[in-house]
Amino acid sequence: MKYFAVLLPTIDAEKSAEYRSQHLDYLEKMRNDGHIFANGRFTDGSGGLVIYTAQNLEQAVRYVQNDPFVIHKARGYEIHEWDMVLPGT
Template sequence: MKYFAVLLPMKDADKSGEFRPQHLAFLEKMRNSGQVAANGKFADGSGGLVIYKADSFEACEALVKTDPYVTEGAREYEIFEWEAVWADNVT
């Protein structure tokens, strides 16, 4: 399993507000299924970051494309394969 850092820069602030509940529900489902390791918004309001776990870039992108923020045009996305180094007390 690989990690992918997915940046979700703001595309449409109004749509972002409108589809936030669906986006958060999506992320909760992905965390519960083990497909998202972490997520959060940027303090400056410019977007957010999601750390996905997937077998390949393509598998990650397929998940990202089901995020309501992406499907509804609220956010753009950039995917980077991430070679994570964790602290001993973090799994």
């Protein structure tokens, strides 16, 4: 399993507010299905970060493109494969 850090910069604040509950429901489903390692918003209001677990980049892209924020163009996205380093490793 690989990790993918996904930046979700705000494109449209009104759409972000409108689709927030759908986005959060989607993240909860993905987390419950074991596809999210961590997620959260940026405190400056510029967007958020989701760290997905996926077999490959193509799968991670599919996850991101099914997010209501992305579908409705409330947020853009930038994906980076992430090589996590834990303390002591």
